[in-house]
Amino acid sequence: MKIFTKKAPLEAYLSKEKLHGKSIGFIPTMGALHEGHLSLITTAQKKNDLVVVSIFVNPTQFDKDEDLINYPKTFEADKIQLEKISCDVLFYPDVTEIYEDVIRSESFYFDGLEHKMEGKYRKGHFNGVGTIVKILFQIVKPNVAYFGQKDFQQLQIIKKLVQKHNLNLLIEGCPIFREKDGLAMSSRNVRLEEKYRTAAPFIYQTLQEAQNQFIKQNPFEVILRVTEQFKYHPLLKLEYFTIAEEETLETIKEKEKEKNYRAFIAVFAGNIRLIDNIKLKHS
Ligand code: AMP
Numbered sequence: 001m002k003i004f005t006k007k008a009p010l011e012a013y014l015s016k017e018k019l020h021g022k023s024i025g026f027i028p029t030m031g032a033l034h035e036g037h038l039s040l041i042t043t044a045q046k047k048n049d050l051v052v053v054s055i056f057v058n059p060t061q062f063d064k065d066e067d068l069i070n071y072p073k074t075f076e077a078d079k080i081q082l083e084k085i086s087c088d089v090l091f092y093p094d095v096t097e098i099y100e101d102v103i104r105s106e107s108f109y110f111d112g113l114e115h116k117m118e119g120k121y122r123k124g125h126f127n128g129v130g131t132i133v134k135i136l137f138q139i140v141k142p143n144v145a146y147f148g149q150k151d152f153q154q155l156q157i158i159k160k161l162v163q164k165h166n167l168n169l170l171i172e173g174c175p176i177f178r179e180k181d182g183l184a185m186s187s188r189n190v191r192l193e194e195k196y197r198t199a200a201p202f203i204y205q206t207l208q209e210a211q212n213q214f215i216k217q218n219p220f221e222v223i224l225r226v227t228e229q230f231k232y233h234p235l236l237k238l239e240y241f242t243i244a245e246e247e248t249l250e251t252i253k254e255k256e257k258e259k260n261y262r263a264f265i266a267v268f269a270g271n272i273r274l275i276d277n278i279k280l281k282h283s
Contacts, residue, residue, distance in 0.1 A: 001079075001082055001083050001086075001087050001088065001089065001090055002088065002089050002090070003079070003089075003090045003092060004089065004090070004091050004092070004093075005091075005092050005093055005094065005097065006093070006097060007091075007093065007097060007139045010089070010091055010139060010140070011139060013089075014050075014052070014089075014140060014141065015141075017049075017050055018141070021049075022048075022049035022050045023047075023048045023049045023050070023143045023144075024048060024049070024050050024051075024052060024140065024141070024142045024143050024144075025044030025045070025047060025048030025050070025051045025052070025142060025143065025144050025145075025146065026044070026051075026052045026053075026054070026136070026137075026140045026142035026144070026145045026146070027040045027041055027044055027051070027052070027053045027054075027145070027146050028053075028054045028056070028132070028133060028136050028145070028147075029053060029054065029055055029056075030055065030056065030057045030058065030071065030187065031055040031056075031057060031072075031073060031074060031075060031078050031187070032071070032072040032073065032074050032078070032187035032190070033055075033074075033077075033078045033081050033082070033187075034177075034185045034186075034187065034189075035177050035185055036148055036150060036176070036177035036184075036185035036186075037053075037148075038081065038085055039174060039175075039177050040146040040147070040148060040174050041053060041082075041085060041087055041146075042085065043146055043172070043174055044144070044146050045085075045086070047144065048143065048144065050088045050089065051087055051088050051089070052088065052089040052090075052091060052140050052142065053082060053087050053089070053090050053091070054090075054091040054092070054093075054136055054140070055075065055078060055090065055091070055092050056091075056092070056093055056098065056132065056136075057071050057073065058098075058128060058129075058131075058132040059095060059099075059103055059128075060099075060103060060104065060105040060124070060127070060128035060131055060132065061105075061124075061125050061126075061128030061129050061131075061132065062125075062128070063122045063123050063124060063125055067273075070191065071187070071188075072187055072188075072190055072191065075092070091136075091139070091140070098132070098135060105124060105127035105128045105130070105131040106127065106130065106131045106134070107127055108126065108127055108130040108131075108161070109164075110126065110130070110157050110160040110161070110164070111160060113126075113153065113156055113157050113160060113248075113249050114126040114127070114130075114157060116153065116244070116249045116250075116251075117153055117240060117242065117244070117249065117264055117266070118153050118154075118266070118275070119153070120240075121239060121240065121266065126153075126154075126157055129154055129157065129158075130157065130161050133158055133161060134161060134165065134167075137162075137167055137169065141168075141169075142169050143169060143170065144169060144170045144171075144172055145158070145169055145170075145171055145172070146172050146174055147171060147172070147173055147174070148173070148174050148175075148176065148177075149173050149174065149175055149176050149277070150176045150177075150184050150185075150186070150275075150276070150277075151275070152173075152246075152262060152264070152277045153249060153264070155171070155173045156246070156247070156249060158171055159171050176276070176277075178204065179201075181201040182201045182204035182205065182208075183197075183200045183201050183203065183204060183274075184203075184204065184274070184275075184276045186274065188272050188273070188274065189274075191272050192269055192270070192272050193270060195235060196235055196236075196269035196270050196272065197269075199233075199235040199236055199269065200236070200269050200274060202233070202236060203236070203265060203267050203274060203276050204276060204278075206226055206229060206230075206241075206265070207263055207265060207276060207277070207278040208278065209225075209226075210222050210225075210226055210241075210243075210263045210278070210280075211263065211278050211279075211280055211281070213225065214243070214261070214263070214280045214281070214282055215281055215282060215283065216283075218254075218255070219243045219252045219253075219254075219255065222243065222263070223241060223242070223243065226238075226241045226265075227241060230267070235269065235270070236267050236268070236269055237267065237268040238265070238266075238267055239266040239267060239268060239273070240264070240265070240266050241263065241264070241265045242263070242264050243261055243262070243263050243264075243280065244261065244262060244264060245259050245260065245261055246259075246260040246261065246262055246279075247260075255282050257282075260279070260280075261279075261280040261282065262277050262278065262279050262280060263277060263278050263280055264276075264277045265277065
């Protein structure tokens with residue numbers, strides 16, 4: 001695996017490979033890699049000649065300094081995992097290489113998607129995400145970039161970024177990878193104290209129940225039940241649960257036959273914030 005910490009040599013290497021007709025698949029990450037990340041990489045490997053992974057803990061997308069400081073950083077272990085699955089290229093820049101002297105986000109308008117759910121609770125988060133992803137796309141110039149549905153709102157926002165800025169690449173969404181007990185894999189899971197880790201699969205159980213209930217009942221009944229279930233939970237605190245249309249992320253008012261919906265949830269397990277979502281079926 002080739003490792004680059006500077007953008008100029010990476011750009012030079014990739015443009016040469018592109019001249020030789022190679023297609024480039026790209027997976028941006030913040031490291032602390034788990035099987036969810038690896039699943040995006042193996043998908044990219046099946047469909048591209050060359051796969052580039054970036055590891056960069058992007059300061060501008062964190063709304064709390066404490067979360068940025070405590071974000072797990074496991075570079076050596078990440079490198080071993082990437083080598084094991086034969087990743088071609090790793091880009092591992094530092095903050096100065098990306099932002100130079102000014103660590104600041106660009107302001108984006110994503111047709112309002114940026115103000116919903118995560119955007120409401122994490123101020124400036126999607127400006128930070130848009131900024132870093134745009135910078136990385138400009139450096140790597142991939143044919144296809146892969147993002148997890150675990151961060152479904154982010155995936156929709158990246159699609160919007162590409163569309164609005166006429167970026168010349170495709171975005172592919174990949175399924176959510178889960179632990180055996182259903183907890184969605186996340187770099188933050190390693191920070192869960194044991195009692196919270198044991199409680200956390202309740203999040204996915206609730207989503208599955210909501211999925212079943214949604215088939216027959218109206219969205220308000222589903223939302224009410226989930227809210228009630230968390231009210232008395234001794235360890236998990238619900239931040240939001242909502243059912244929204246997949247494209248616009250508009251909260252559902254009434255089920256419409258031709259529309260696709262998802263349930264979205266954010267929960268605090270102690271001071272660790274976990275998010276998850278599930279696709280809904282309806283008649
Ligand atoms: P992160 O390192 O958390 O920024 O995630 C990098 C990419 O991996 C994003 O596109 C995430 O949506 C994706 N990802 C994170 N966790 C999972 C998971 N459990 N299943 C699938 N994709 C994931």
